[in-house]
Amino acid sequence: MQPHPILLYRRRWTLFFQVPFAVLMAVLTAYAIFMALVFDDRLFTVLFSFAAFCTFCLAWTLGRGALEAHKNREPAVVIDETGITDLRDEDPQPVPWEAMERVRLDSEDRIVVRLHTSDKVSALRVISQALQRWQQGGDVVVSLAGLAHNPHILQRTLSTFHKAAAASAQTPR
Incomplete structure (x- = not known):
């Protein structure tokens, strides 16, 4: 569920x-x-x-x-079945659960997402992704500073959505 x-x-x-x-x-x-x-x-x-x-x-x-x-009374970040959407960006695009290799809530009050990498990516792209991951901690980082949230519920919800997306991706169609 x-x-x-x-x-x-x-x-x-x-x-x-x-x-x-x-x-x-x-x-x-x-x-x-x-x-x-x-x-x-x-x-x-x-x-x-x-x-x-x-x-x-x-x-x-x-x-x-x-x-x-x-x-501003609208939500700043939406986490739902489609993915994580940071509405504070100029062009908010959801990060879909299927594209995420790993998602976690870190100790600095951020949602850190590591995306799946493709085998067909150039070496320069792999190096730039590695540098970005090293510098920011992940491919996509959503800062939760200044946002009202419960970290335990948020971590549980993130892992539930991610596991559900991983299970649906593994089931044969």
């Missing part, structure tokens, strides 16, 4: 921490701009201008991330 599909959403409770910090950075940006304009000393003007730039960058990054998390 196939397990239920898993839809992974962004953690929305982190907004409670992110929004006040973004507001604090915006206030510090305004204060640094004010101090840069008040001082006549060139060194203090440069230091406060640099501080204003840094705090503005932090406020912008955190504020934009919080706004996107608040507005």
